[in-house]
Amino acid sequence: MTSNYYFINFIRFTLLVLVQVLVFNRLNFFGFINPMPYILFLYWYPIKENRSVFIFIGFLLGLCIDFFSDTMALHAASTVTIAYLRPTIMRFVFGVNYEFQSFKLSNTTRVQQITFLTLLIIAHHVIFFALENFSFSNLLLILKKVIFTGIATLILCLLFGSLFSVKKE
Amino acid sequence: MQQIINFIIRYKITLLYLLLLFISLGFTIDSHSYHRSKYLxxxxxxxxxxxxxxxxxxxxxxxxxxxxxxxxxxxxxxxxxxxxxxxDTLELDTTAIDFIIRxxxxxxxxxxxxxxxxxxxxxxxxxxxxxxxxxxxxxxxxxxxxxxxxxxxxxxxxxxxxxxxxxxxxxxxxxxxxxxxxxxxxxxxxxxxxxxxxxxxxxxxxxxxxxxxxxxxxxxxxxxxxxxxxxxxxxxxxxxxxxxxxxxxxxxxxxxxxxxxxxxxxxxxxxx
CATH class of the missing domain: 2.40.10.340 (Rod shape-determining protein MreC, domain 1)
Incomplete structure (x- = not known):
C-alpha cells in the first residue's frame, strides 16, 4: 500500500516534468503563453504527509524543471513557496474541515477545488514572473504574463484533473 | 541553549522553507551576473x-x-x-584562415x-x-x-x-x-x-x-x-x-x- 503510494507519486513527478519540458515549455501560444501544469503535482500530493518532506519535494520539482529550461532557479523558488503556503491556502479554502482525519480532496465541492487550484497557480505565477523579470519597471508585462499564463495553466490543470481523476472507493 | 533548540524545532518548517528559498534565490541572483551558475x-x-x-x-x-x-x-x-x-572551386589555404565554422x-x-x-x-x-x-x-x-x-x-x-x-x-x-x-x-x-x-x-x-x-x-x-x-x-x-x-x-x-x-x-x- 505505502510503496504503491510512493510509486504513484514518483511516476507522477517524472511524467509531469517530462510533459512540462517537452510539450508545454515550447507551446508559446500567442508567442508568450507557456502554461505550467506541473503545479498539479503539488495539488495532488497527499495532504497528511510530513510537511518538511513536502517542501523539499516541491523544491526538487522546481529544480528539475529549471534544469531543463535554463531558468536558473526560478521554478524552484516558486514551487517551494507554494509548497510552504499550501496548508495556509487549504485552511482558507476548506475551513476547519481540513484538519479532520477523514478529509479528502475528492470529498470537497468543485468550487472549493477550483479555488484552491487557482490560488496555488496565482501564487506560483506571481513569484515566477516577478523574479523572472527582476524589475518592477516591467510591471505591466509581468501582470499580462501572470494573467494569461495563469488562465491557460488553470484550464489545462482542470482538463488533466478530470482526465486522471483519482477514483478510489 | 534549550530555548534556541526549542525555537528551531518549533519553526523547523519555516526555517527549511527559508533555507530552500535562499538557495534558489542565490542561484538566480548569482546568475544575473555575466556568467551563469555552472550547473543549472x-x-x-x-x-x-x-x-x-x-x-x-x-x-x-x-x-x-x-x-x-x-x-x-x-x-x-x-x-x-x-x-x-x-x-566553382575556391582555393583555401587552411593555415591562413581566421574563422573556423562548425x-x-x-x-x-x-x-x-x-x-x-x-x-x-x-x-x-x-x-x-x-x-x-x-x-x-x-x-x-x-x-x-x-x-x-x-x-x-x-x-x-x-x-x-x-x-x-x-x-x-x-x-x-x-x-x-x-x-x-x-x-x-x-x-x-x-x-x-x-x-x-x-x-x-x-x-x-x-x-x-x-x-x-x-x-x-x-x-x-x-x-x-x-x-x-x-x-x-x-x-x-x-x-x-x-x-x-x-x-x-x-x-x-x-x-x-x-x-x-x-x-x-x-x-x-x-x-x-
Missing part, C-alpha cells in the same frame, strides 16, 4: 540527451522546410561565387521569457568553447555560454543580458544590440549618434569591434527609430532577419585570433 543549465548530460531524443522524433516534421532553407542558402552562396568571376543542430529553443537560451547538440568533444558566435543562414543567433561534453547552451540575442556590437551596413557607425524583452522578432540598437543619416529599411550587420563574430553578418533591418532621452543618440528598433521561433541548423564560428586579441586587451588593461 540545459547543456548537461541528462537534459541534453532527453532534448536530443525528443528532437530526433520531431525533426522529421520539419524536413521539407529545412530543405528549402538550405537550398536557398546554397543559391545565395553560388550566386556569390559565380558573380565574383571565379570557377555546424550544429538546435535541440531546444525558447523565446518567451526575458532570458532565452538555446541548446545545441555539439559540445567540447566537437571543439565548442564558451564565447563562440552562433549564426544561421539568415543572421545571428547568439553566443555560446556553457558547454558540456556533447551539448552547449547558447545565450540567444533574445536575452536581456545579451549585448552585441552592431553597425549600419556600409558605414562605420556602430552601436550595441540589446533586447528589451518585448517582442521576439525585434531587437534594439542603441548608441548610434544623432548625426548619422538613417532610413527605415537600412540593413544592420555585426560590427568589427567584436572578436566573437566576423564583420558584416546580417542581423536585420531598421523598422523605426527615435532619439533617446538625451536627444543625442538614436534608439533604433531592428526587425530580425532570423525567425527566432523556427531555427534548426546553426553554424558556430570560432575566431582563431580571439586569444591574441583578448591578450592584447588584457595587457592594455594592465598598463593603465
Amino acid at each position: 543549465n540545459s547543456a548537461n548530460l541528462i537534459s541534453g540527451s532527453i532534448y536530443n531524443a525528443s528532437e530526433g522524433i520531431t525533426h522529421y516534421f520539419k524536413l521539407g522546410e529545412e530543405n528549402k532553407k538550405l537550398v536557398e542558402e546554397n543559391r545565395q552562396l553560388r550566386n556569390l561565387l559565380f558573380n565574383k568571376g571565379m570557377d 555546424s550544429a543542430k538546435v535541440i531546444k529553443n525558447s523565446y518567451a521569457s526575458p532570458n532565452n537560451y538555446l541548446t545545441i547538440n555539439k559540445g567540447t568533444n566537437h571543439g565548442i568553447k564558451q564565447d563562440m558566435g552562433v549564426i544561421t543562414a539568415q543572421g545571428i543567433l547568439g553566443i555560446v555560454e556553457h558547454t558540456s561534453k556533447k551539448y552547449a547552451s547558447v545565450q540567444s540575442i533574445l536575452n536581456m543580458k545579451s549585448n552585441i556590437n552592431a553597425k549600419i551596413k556600409n558605414t562605420n557607425y556602430f552601436g550595441s544590440l540589446i533586447w528589451d524583452g518585448q517582442r521576439y522578432d525585434q531587437v534594439k540598437l542603441e548608441d548610434i549618434p544623432r548625426l548619422v543619416p538613417l532610413l527605415v529599411g537600412d540593413t544592420i550587420v555585426t560590427g568589427a569591434m567584436s572578436s566573437i563574430f566576423p564583420e558584416n553578418i546580417p542581423i536585420g533591418t531598421i523598422k523605426k527609430f527615435n532619439l533617446n532621452e538625451s536627444k543625442s543618440f538614436y534608439s533604433i528598433d531592428v526587425e530580425l532577419f532570423n525567425d527566432m521561433t523556427n531555427v534548426k541548423n546553426a553554424y558556430i564560428i570560432y575566431n582563431k585570433n580571439r586569444p591574441e586579441i583578448l591578450q592584447l586587451e588584457a595587457e592594455i588593461a594592465n598598463d593603465e
Whole structure:
C-alpha cells in the first residue's frame, strides 16, 4: 500500500516534468503563453504527509524543471513557496474541515477545488514572473504574463484533473 | 541553549522553507551576473540527451522546410561565387584562415521569457568553447555560454543580458544590440549618434569591434527609430532577419585570433 503510494507519486513527478519540458515549455501560444501544469503535482500530493518532506519535494520539482529550461532557479523558488503556503491556502479554502482525519480532496465541492487550484497557480505565477523579470519597471508585462499564463495553466490543470481523476472507493 | 533548540524545532518548517528559498534565490541572483551558475543549465548530460531524443522524433516534421532553407542558402552562396568571376572551386589555404565554422543542430529553443537560451547538440568533444558566435543562414543567433561534453547552451540575442556590437551596413557607425524583452522578432540598437543619416529599411550587420563574430553578418533591418532621452543618440528598433521561433541548423564560428586579441586587451588593461 505505502510503496504503491510512493510509486504513484514518483511516476507522477517524472511524467509531469517530462510533459512540462517537452510539450508545454515550447507551446508559446500567442508567442508568450507557456502554461505550467506541473503545479498539479503539488495539488495532488497527499495532504497528511510530513510537511518538511513536502517542501523539499516541491523544491526538487522546481529544480528539475529549471534544469531543463535554463531558468536558473526560478521554478524552484516558486514551487517551494507554494509548497510552504499550501496548508495556509487549504485552511482558507476548506475551513476547519481540513484538519479532520477523514478529509479528502475528492470529498470537497468543485468550487472549493477550483479555488484552491487557482490560488496555488496565482501564487506560483506571481513569484515566477516577478523574479523572472527582476524589475518592477516591467510591471505591466509581468501582470499580462501572470494573467494569461495563469488562465491557460488553470484550464489545462482542470482538463488533466478530470482526465486522471483519482477514483478510489 | 534549550530555548534556541526549542525555537528551531518549533519553526523547523519555516526555517527549511527559508533555507530552500535562499538557495534558489542565490542561484538566480548569482546568475544575473555575466556568467551563469555552472550547473543549472540545459547543456548537461541528462537534459541534453532527453532534448536530443525528443528532437530526433520531431525533426522529421520539419524536413521539407529545412530543405528549402538550405537550398536557398546554397543559391545565395553560388550566386556569390559565380558573380565574383571565379570557377566553382575556391582555393583555401587552411593555415591562413581566421574563422573556423562548425555546424550544429538546435535541440531546444525558447523565446518567451526575458532570458532565452538555446541548446545545441555539439559540445567540447566537437571543439565548442564558451564565447563562440552562433549564426544561421539568415543572421545571428547568439553566443555560446556553457558547454558540456556533447551539448552547449547558447545565450540567444533574445536575452536581456545579451549585448552585441552592431553597425549600419556600409558605414562605420556602430552601436550595441540589446533586447528589451518585448517582442521576439525585434531587437534594439542603441548608441548610434544623432548625426548619422538613417532610413527605415537600412540593413544592420555585426560590427568589427567584436572578436566573437566576423564583420558584416546580417542581423536585420531598421523598422523605426527615435532619439533617446538625451536627444543625442538614436534608439533604433531592428526587425530580425532570423525567425527566432523556427531555427534548426546553426553554424558556430570560432575566431582563431580571439586569444591574441583578448591578450592584447588584457595587457592594455594592465598598463593603465
